[in-house]
Amino acid sequence: xxxxxxxxxxxxxxxxxxxxxxxxxxxxxxxxxxxxxxxxxxxxxxxxxxxxxxxxxxxxxxxxxxxxxxxxxxxxxxxxxxxxxxxxxxxxxxxxxxxxxxxxxxxxxxxxxxxxxxxxxxxxxxxxxxxxxxxxxxxxxxxxxxxxxxxxxxxxxxxxxxxxxxxxxxxxxxxxxxxxxxxxxxxxxxxxxxxxxxxxxxxxxxxxxxxxxxxxxxxxxxxxxxxxxxxxxxxxxxxxxxxxxxxxxxxxxxxxxxxxxxxxxxxxxxxxxx
Numbered sequence: 001x002x003x004x005x006x007x008x009x010x011x012x013x014x015x016x017x018x019x020x021x022x023x024x025x026x027x028x029x030x031x032x033x034x035x036x037x038x039x040x041x042x043x044x045x046x047x048x049x050x051x052x053x054x055x056x057x058x059x060x061x062x063x064x065x066x067x068x069x070x071x072x073x074x075x076x077x078x079x080x081x082x083x084x085x086x087x088x089x090x091x092x093x094x095x096x097x098x099x100x101x102x103x104x105x106x107x108x109x110x111x112x113x114x115x116x117x118x119x120x121x122x123x124x125x126x127x128x129x130x131x132x133x134x135x136x137x138x139x140x141x142x143x144x145x146x147x148x149x150x151x152x153x154x155x156x157x158x159x160x161x162x163x164x165x166x167x168x169x170x171x172x173x174x175x176x177x178x179x180x181x182x183x184x185x186x187x188x189x190x191x192x193x194x195x196x197x198x199x200x201x202x203x204x205x206x207x208x209x210x211x212x213x214x215x216x217x218x219x220x221x222x223x224x225x226x227x228x229x230x231x232x233x234x235x236x237x238x239x240x241x242x243x244x245x246x247x248x249x250x251x252x253x254x255x256x257x258x259x260x261x262x263x264x265x266x267x268x269x270x271x272x273x274x
Contacts, residue, residue, distance in 0.1 A: 003100045004050065007058040009041035012065025013074075021105055022070055022077040023148070024048060024119045029084045033058050037055065050101055053083035054090040063108075070119060071128025077117070078105060081202070084137055091141045099151040106152070113153045118145055125270035219268045223249060 028037065037060055040047040043230040046068040049061045057080075061067055069079045081099045083093040102116060109115070117125070120132040135145055227249055 002104060003052075003097060004037065004059050004104060006058050007037055007060055007064060009060050009191065010018060011049075012061050012067050016064050016066040016075065016078070018075075018076060018078040018124075020077045020115050021037045021102060021109075021111065021118050022048075022073075022117050023077040023102065023134060024069065024079060024081045024131075025137040026051075026081050027133065027137075028088045033083055048079035048081045050080040051083065052080060052094065052098050052101050053125050054085055057097055070122035070131075071126060073126030073128070076126070077122060080105075080235075082137075085141075088141060091143075093152065094145065095148065099148065102152045113124045113149050116149055116152060117202055118264040120145075134136075158194050173213060179270075201225060223253075 028036070032054055036047075036051045037058050039045075040060060046252050047060060048069050049059065049063055051058050051060060063078055066074055067076055067079060070077055080101055081097060082094060085094050104111065106115065119129070120135050123129045125132055134148075138144055138148065200249045204268055
């Protein structure tokens, strides 16, 4: 479920096809995301596509419309403003919510954290702005931009994709190979169970199906022979062979369609373990 609430309050300044996602901080200590949404809605001032605080996040400008946020790089970025907290608990919660917002938007573009930048980096990259946020705000709480990027990358779980790949299963393989092996073992057990299952003729299910196919083929052969015999007999008796042939053929086909195979499966593994 998305953490982002839809609250489009205005349109941007032309079309946008971004290449990066940029993170800011508001420099408006204690003001909530809703405070900013209300202010932006009532005043023609620069804003970003998203704003988040320690309880919620809002989407305020369509993602495909340009926002004035990083000077000369405006045409390159989609952006988020992180509201500035007044205490450590709110700061921690705000970072977690912001990371989830960024994670969702990177995923929406199929981007990795190599496309994640902050305003300080945008100022250096494109110019037209001298802002250094959110680095000073993060530093105030003993936090860093690199830590935030890692939080985004690891999904808030402390586990990155590389961590998962390096994790070992109880068979000594990495977790992905272990899952594949388990899937193959389950597949083999399923096939074994099918071999153990019996058809109503006492054979295992595969042999029973094969035998049924032979039986059906024999019936079809008999049908063709009977049709030919009926046609010859009808001609000899002066009756219409097509009428007689159709009656018999329909009856045989109805019999074929009514054939059913009943199966009784026995889980041999359960019997052994029990």
